[in-house]
Amino acid sequence: MGRRDHPTAEELYLSLREKGEEISLATVYRSLRSLAEEGRVATLPLSPADRFDPETHPHYHFHCLHCHRVFDLDLPYKPELDQTIEALGFSVHHHTLVFHGLCPACKKEV
Amino acid sequence: MGRRDHPTAEELYLSLREKGEEISLATVYRSLRSLAEEGRVATLPLSPADRFDPETHPHYHFHCLHCHRVFDLDLPYKPELDQTIEALGFSVHHHTLVFHGLCPACKKEV
């Protein structure tokens, strides 16, 4: 819950094991799924593996095409977008805005 | 290329076979991948399966949580968002905005 780096299920599993936590990968997946169902973590469906975020207040992300890290963006959430879509006849639950490109570190590298 | 319904690779494969096209699923995947690399189709990385869109001009999508259909949205693309993120030090390739909820048909049903 303290992590701000949007780990995948496997990354979470490995870091728990490194800490001496005796947990199986299946339990990590099951726990993440129930936490997501309870709304206590957010799931970011990214390729190749989903990433998890304990910050459930809506916010936007940057996904680096090179290192595959995910960054939280300091860009205000825009609820008015949902209203625009509702006006078209849809019932909007939420929206996801993901920017794809190179993060500052990878940008320098290339 | 004529389709506006964002089929998955498998949906595409099945409809081609129904038309009498003798093609394998592997070839569908390989063709979609090279078309995507050439920029002739766009890939929408959605769960559980990627969807493909011959419309490559940037635009936004609605993903129905109930019937899983994907709709093109008549909402103007906002390139200025990329500039906001570039100002934070990122190099933005593109961004994806997907609304999740119930489409007009499923909204009535429930």
Place this chain on the structure above:
DNA sequence: TTCAGTGCAAACCGTTTGCACTGGG
């Protein structure tokens, strides 16, 4: 005694790939 939670391994599913083949140039 019960049963929610767990570990393990197998299954699952979308996708990719190795390999042999083939047919057009």
Place this chain on the structure above:
DNA sequence: CCCAGTGCAAACGGTTTGCACTGAA
């Protein structure tokens, strides 16, 4: 004759699940 494109089946990687077990209530 060559090789880009194909079919087939196996492999792959992320995720889920069946089943037996366990330990707290």
